[in-house]
Amino acid sequence: MNKDKRRIILTRLRDNNPKPETELNFSSPFELLVAVTLSAQATDVSVNKATDKLFPVANTPEAIYALGEEGLKTYIKTIGLYNSKATNVIKACKMLVDLHGSKVPENREALEALPGVGRKTANVVLNTAFGWPTIAVDTHIFRVSNRTKLAMGKNVxxxxxxxxxxIPSEFKVDVHHWLILHGRYTCVARKPRCGSCIIEDLCEYSPLKKT
Structure with a gap:
């Protein structure tokens, strides 16, 4: 895909959603970190249902650590892989208290050192909580990027x-959200909703081509 077409695609996505936001509910970098950690192989809807009950009770590293693994599990047991996630969140809370003054570090290496936090989660936190121009590639972004030929690759x-x-610098902070939302609601996995797609005429998805 050439850069001119790429810019038009990004401009349309921006015009359609000038101030995109994550669909995870959070009110602090720590709440975001917990929510993103819980969202692995789970939907944002399921995570929000759990954290909407958890965060009013415990929304700091100290408070969640005080719950202990079993206490935390009572709030997140409806989320997939909740046992391992509870273990990781409790360990991460302990590290945040001991090593970072109970604050979420604005540092990739420190974030990725936390249990349950990989590159994708760190990218989301750095982007959404701190405004870094990072791009967390999940299944939606991977699919949209390859399908449209916006940015192709064999792995995330x-x-x-x-x-x-x-991606031009002016789009980098928000492109993560645009592509996730596009993949979640329009360029879906099984049958993309091409007829309602605002970039259909620019997309290089092969079934759309006559040649």
Whole structure:
């Protein structure tokens, strides 16, 4: 895909949603960190249902650590992989208290050192909580980037590297959200809703081509 077409796509996505936001409910960097950690292999809707009950009771590293693993599980047991997630969140809370003054560090290496926090989660926190121009490539972004040919790659790391290379700086902070939402609601996995797509005429998805 050439840079002119890419810019038009990004401009349309921006015009359609000038101030995109995550669909996870949070009110602090720590709440976001917990929510994103819980969202692995789970829907934002399911995570929000759990954290809407959890955060009014405990929304600091100290408070969640005080719940203990079993206490935390009572709030997140409706989320997939809740046992391992509870273990990771409790351990992460302990590290935040002991090493970071109970604050979420604005530092990739420190974030990725927390249990349950990989590159994707760190990217989301750095982008959404701190405004970094990072791009967290999940299944939606991977699919949209390859399907449209916006940025192609065989794995999420390749797609992330390509997006960081080809996305103009003015779009980088928000492109993560645009692509996730586009993949979640329009460019869905099984049968993309091409007829309602605002970038259909620019998309290079092969079934749309006559040649």
């Amino acid at each position: 790391d390749q797609v992330e590297a390509k997006l960081l290379k080809v």
